[in-house]
Amino acid sequence: MKRMIRQLAAFLLACQLFVITAYGKPDWPNDVGILAEAGIVMDMDSGAVLYGQNIHVASPPASITKILTALVVLEHCQLDEMVEFSETAVSSVEADSGNKLGSVAGDQLTVEDCLYGMMLVSSNQAANALAEHTAGSISAFVDLMNEKAHELGCEESHFDNPSGLNGDTQYVTAYDMALIAREAYSNDTLLEISSTLTRKLGSTTNYPGGITVENEHRLLKPDDEFYYPAAKAGKTGYLQAAGNTLVTYAEQDGRRLISVILRGQPRQYFTDSRNLLEFGFQRFQNVSPAETESRYVTGDEILHLDRGDFACSDLMINPEAVVTLPPDASLDDADLTVGDIPEGSPDRAVAQMTYTYNDRVVGTAYLMAKDGVEIPGESGAALPEEETGAPEAETGSAAPERTESTVSVGTVVAVSAAVLAVCAVAAAAAWHIYQRRKEAERLARRRAERRRRLEESGEWEEFERIRAQQKRK
Numbered sequence: 001m002k003r004m005i006r007q008l009a010a011f012l013l014a015c016q017l018f019v020i021t022a023y024g025k026p027d028w029p030n031d032v033g034i035l036a037e038a039g040i041v042m043d044m045d046s047g048a049v050l051y052g053q054n055i056h057v058a059s060p061p062a063s064i065t066k067i068l069t070a071l072v073v074l075e076h077c078q079l080d081e082m083v084e085f086s087e088t089a090v091s092s093v094e095a096d097s098g099n100k101l102g103s104v105a106g107d108q109l110t111v112e113d114c115l116y117g118m119m120l121v122s123s124n125q126a127a128n129a130l131a132e133h134t135a136g137s138i139s140a141f142v143d144l145m146n147e148k149a150h151e152l153g154c155e156e157s158h159f160d161n162p163s164g165l166n167g168d169t170q171y172v173t174a175y176d177m178a179l180i181a182r183e184a185y186s187n188d189t190l191l192e193i194s195s196t197l198t199r200k201l202g203s204t205t206n207y208p209g210g211i212t213v214e215n216e217h218r219l220l221k222p223d224d225e226f227y228y229p230a231a232k233a234g235k236t237g238y239l240q241a242a243g244n245t246l247v248t249y250a251e252q253d254g255r256r257l258i259s260v261i262l263r264g265q266p267r268q269y270f271t272d273s274r275n276l277l278e279f280g281f282q283r284f285q286n287v288s289p290a291e292t293e294s295r296y297v298t299g300d301e302i303l304h305l306d307r308g309d310f311a312c313s314d315l316m317i318n319p320e321a322v323v324t325l326p327p328d329a330s331l332d333d334a335d336l337t338v339g340d341i342p343e344g345s346p347d348r349a350v351a352q353m354t355y356t357y358n359d360r361v362v363g364t365a366y367l368m369a370k371d372g373v374e375i376p377g378e379s380g381a382a383l384p385e386e387e388t389g390a391p392e393a394e395t396g397s398a399a400p401e402r403t404e405s406t407v408s409v410g411t412v413v414a415v416s417a418a419v420l421a422v423c424a425v426a427a428a429a430a431w432h433i434y435q436r437r438k439e440a441e442r443l444a445r446r447r448a449e450r451r452r453r454l455e456e457s458g459e460w461e462e463f464e465r466i467r468a469q470q471k472r473k
Helices: 002-016 062-076 087-091 111-121 124-135 138-151 174-184 188-195 268-282 409-457 460-472
Strands: 038-043 049-053 082-084 108-110 198-200 212-214 231-239 243-252 255-264 285-287 302-305 308-311 315-317 323-325 335-339 349-357 360-369
Touching (some): 049 174, 062 174, 087 124, 111 198, 174 188, 174 243, 188 231, 188 243
Antiparallel strands (some): 231 243, 302 308, 323 360
């Protein structure tokens, strides 16, 4: 038995020489922390949440609300339109909220100047005036704000006013605020306004020569102790009920990030934002599926998609797509699912590819039909047989279902390891059987040799007689 165990151990050790060690994919980095109650850092291009703390806990937004206000205004107004400040716009603010532009009823400024005053020094009166100018009333404008938030996928937020002052049902989550900021800083005009350090506004009653406003976001200001060179734009906020709130947009080495801080502490909230942004830049990379992905875009396999059947070789990945991964990971480490295209997709998109890493979405990309490839249902393209009235061909088998597949290198590695383990056990059993057979053969040979010697010496018959007598006993 001991001999058999030694032989089995030797065999297993030998097998290890031929087994390739399968290493798991890199862990998702989480070596960062903030003192604020809630915060998030999101990749602007992929939409991946790189780090989050209480990102789905609702809190008063304070003046970062004005980012959504500016976005809605820019979608409905021209910059050179004149805005007149009404008595409602000037007075519909809390008593201690201030009036940083010295606005009075009857003042007129362009939409552009109002946006600068609202975004740089957080003028609540400018926010109200813009709301009335855009929608006719503050309440109608608030409806536009909530419609826009819903359009962007915000499901945990609600807005009561355009300024961010206290409201009975005004709240936002860090995740929703990141979605709003992602859309806002995709608007070049809003990005330019929010990144401006100083701006002289037009003439008003109290400032006939104009007033110069200065950006209050300290990460943007080169002469400030909190200056962070990668930070390019953003908005501050404060209410007693909200604490310090902050949204920051940053760029570095071709990557773009957004950080959001809710319920922050004085001064510390700038440090929290910087820590999140540095973590996002240093601990992650962006890869382009169009440059590195081969699945679903090579070979002659037919994909049965919602928009029709396509050969993989007829498809491409939209070049703008980005996936965010840990620095030591590759695109093959991400799980890939192919599904239907959402509303608002590009014209030649035929499916959406969703990449996940450790159960978090790290990017999406469109499968696109190449130029010259017909898409069923489009003008000039052949319609499916059931739409043209052509009879179905009898193939004797059911039509293949639309592809909805998941491909994971990690899964392949796990299955391969399991197969290797099964093979090792089977090989060990076979080795054991082989050794027992060889031992039996050796024993048979020894017995045969012993009988031969006994027969030659004339002792065989006496040996068999004694053996039979022992059996009877």
